[in-house]
Amino acid sequence: MTGEPLIRARGLVKRFGDFTAVDGIDVEVRAGEAFGFLGPNGAGKSSTMRMVGCISPPSGGELRILGMDPVRDGPAIRARLGVCPQLDNLDPELTVRENLTTYARYFGIPRRVARERAAELLDFVQLGERADSRVDPLSGGMKRRLTIARALVNEPDIVLLDEPTTGLDPQARHLVWERLFRLKQQGVTLVLTTHYMDEAEQLCDRLVVMDGGRIVAEGSPRELIERHSTREVVELRFAAESQEAFAGKLAGLGERVEVLPDRVLLYVADGDAAVAEVAALGLTPATVLVRRSSLEDVFLQLTGRTLVD
Amino acid sequence: MLTLVLPRLVGVPAASRRAASVTERNVAALKPVYWLLLASGFVEPLLYLFSIGVGVGALVGDLTLPGGQVVTYAAFVAPAMLASSAMTGALAETSFNLFGKMKYMRLYDGVIATPVRPFEIALGELGWAMVRGGAYSAAFLLVMVAMGLTGAVRALVAFPAAVLVGFAFGALGMALATFLRSWQDFDLLASVQFALFLFSGTFVPATTYPAALRWLVEVTPLYRSVHLVRGVALADGGWSWLLDVAYLLVATGLGLLVAARRMERLLYR
Numbered sequence: 337m338t339g340e341p342l343i344r345a346r347g348l349v350k351r352f353g354d355f356t357a358v359d360g361i362d363v364e365v366r367a368g369e370a371f372g373f374l375g376p377n378g379a380g381k382s383s384t385m386r387m388v389g390c391i392s393p394p395s396g397g398e399l400r401i402l403g404m405d406p407v408r409d410g411p412a413i414r415a416r417l418g419v420c421p422q423l424d425n426l427d428p429e430l431t432v433r434e435n436l437t438t439y440a441r442y443f444g445i446p447r448r449v450a451r452e453r454a455a456e457l458l459d460f461v462q463l464g465e466r467a468d469s470r471v472d473p474l475s476g477g478m479k480r481r482l483t484i485a486r487a488l489v490n491e492p493d494i495v496l497l498d499e500p501t502t503g504l505d506p507q508a509r510h511l512v513w514e515r516l517f518r519l520k521q522q523g524v525t526l527v528l529t530t531h532y533m534d535e536a537e538q539l540c541d542r543l544v545v546m547d548g549g550r551i552v553a554e555g556s557p558r559e560l561i562e563r564h565s566t567r568e569v570v571e572l573r574f575a576a577e578s579q580e581a582f583a584g585k586l587a588g589l590g591e592r593v594e595v596l597p598d599r600v601l602l603y604v605a606d607g608d609a610a611v612a613e614v615a616a617l618g619l620t621p622a623t624v625l626v627r628r629s630s631l632e633d634v635f636l637q638l639t640g641r642t643l644v645d
Numbered sequence: 646m647l648t649l650v651l652p653r654l655v656g657v658p659a660a661s662r663r664a665a666s667v668t669e670r671n672v673a674a675l676k677p678v679y680w681l682l683l684a685s686g687f688v689e690p691l692l693y694l695f696s697i698g699v700g701v702g703a704l705v706g707d708l709t710l711p712g713g714q715v716v717t718y719a720a721f722v723a724p725a726m727l728a729s730s731a732m733t734g735a736l737a738e739t740s741f742n743l744f745g746k747m748k749y750m751r752l753y754d755g756v757i758a759t760p761v762r763p764f765e766i767a768l769g770e771l772g773w774a775m776v777r778g779g780a781y782s783a784a785f786l787l788v789m790v791a792m793g794l795t796g797a798v799r800a801l802v803a804f805p806a807a808v809l810v811g812f813a814f815g816a817l818g819m820a821l822a823t824f825l826r827s828w829q830d831f832d833l834l835a836s837v838q839f840a841l842f843l844f845s846g847t848f849v850p851a852t853t854y855p856a857a858l859r860w861l862v863e864v865t866p867l868y869r870s871v872h873l874v875r876g877v878a879l880a881d882g883g884w885s886w887l888l889d890v891a892y893l894l895v896a897t898g899l900g901l902l903v904a905a906r907r908m909e910r911l912l913y914r
Contacts, residue, residue: 352914386914389758391758391913391914392914393913410760411659411760414758415760417758421754421755421758425751425752426755427670427674427750427752427755430670434673438673441666441670442666442756442759442760444659444666444760486755490759
């Protein structure tokens with residue numbers, strides 16, 4: 337492996353008419369890395385992914401993928417990408433197996449190889465028993481797994497996953513995560529977007545936080561938390577209608593106080609000590625929770641908003 | 646930014662291989678229900694041939710062609726039915742199905758993530774429409790030969806002519822499909838198609854129309870198609886078929902270019 341990044345963007349811009357979806361971002365993804373774009377809906381994550389997937393021409397800036405130009409060398413680049421889009425676009429007129437073999441043919445993979453790979457991949461995503469089923473009766477989680485399998489049919493150098501677990505129930509999400517983690521262990525370069533901080537924490541070696549088309553922070557999940565948040569967070573929920581009234585009394589406690597509609601967050605180094613201080617002030621919240629800082633807190637600190645609205 | 650460049654000569658093998666993979670997908674998607682739909686496309690022109698060509702033909706009697714040749718009315722109508730069934734088959738496959746695949750099944754959103762480009766999707770879909778259209782034409786020609794409406798050798802020449810008709814209408818249909826907004830728009834397309842079917846020199850020689858109308862009719866694609874197939878099947882019209890072939894080739898090329906460019910704009914957002 338050379339040090340040449342697989343994806344390199346400089347001042348990358350995507351505009352739709354007057355609307356700027358991606359507003360000059362710099363990104364580098366290296367081989368073997370699991371790289372994430374974390375941000376709320378509308379942050380420009382999917383537009384970025386489409387540009388990287390060579391199905392959306394950039395409106396400005398520079399983009400190189402696998403050392404090539406996405407506009408000129410689209411087919412050559414796409415031949416080495418695996419794409420799992422946000423919305424499943426499986427072929428409803430084909431069976432589960434045919435979805436893989438047909439897709440393989442789009443890459444010019446010989447029929448025999450396509451059949452072998454389809455069988456292997458169906459085992460990998462645990463859909464072997466549904467091989468001859470149509471796509472429609474599959475559950476959301478199964479469809480997503482099939483789409484992931486489809487993205488692997490050309491043995492790609494980079495796998496792009498746009499919101500891989502959005503809309504899945506917790507059990508289905510864990511199954512997808514587990515499969516993606518295996519890919520990561522096999523050394524496949526993963527690029528994913530998500531608005532779930534737990535997903536980003538579990539899967540990403542490095543990530544950028546996006547908001548309003550810009551990158552607001554970059555680093556490993558741990559670095560981001562250390563840089564932009566405290567070690568611990570105390571969540572206080574007061575029984576009253578407004579949390580604001582209590583927040584005022586908490587000022588000066590810990591590094592920062594964040595007031596949300598339904599709770600107050602105290603950013604502190606030592607959670608238990610802070611809880612004791614709250615009690616000493618004579619306040620009696622309905623519930624108290626001490627937890628470690630997460631990427632959610634990083635996002636809140638950086639943008640003043642929560643990730644999932 | 647993404648202007649359509651015709652596949653450069655070096656890229657032709659890869660491009661045609663990718664287009665073929667799109668055709669192949671349709672073969673894989675062939676299911677029993679679909680066969681019934683396919684059968685209807687074959688039966689329809691036969692119904693017209695028997696009801697009008699043979700039935701009405703018994704009242705009309707024989708016809709004198711511009712070249713002086715005298716033929717039965719059924720022999721006059723049959724090549725027109727061949728041409729219009731090639732049109733119908735190609736239009737159904739490209740316009741209706743392409744629209745459904747693009748807008749509702751979102752099939753091509755998945756395909757463009759592979760090396761396959763919109764131009765190759767268009768080419769592959771057209772190739773598939775031609776497999777279907779070609780089968781219709783071959784079957785219909787067999788019936789014509791069996792009924793003595795054309796000779797076996799003439800039928801062999803008429804076959805590629807009918808395929809060319811299919812290519813032209815398939816490409817035009819595809820280009821049209823990229824402009825349609827909803828299924829309602831297809832009613833309009835169906836009306837235009839039916840008007841063409843009735844007035845393209847299919848049942849009545851265009852020479853019987855008033856001069857102004859005749860010119861209008863003679864520039865429509867189905868007229869050129871009927872003229873070509875009839876000329877070949879009945880050995881009438883001298884070298885004027887060359888004009889028809891040129892017309893249909895241009896229509897095919899234009900249709901493909903417009904379709905590919907529009908698909909590029911719709912898919913590469």
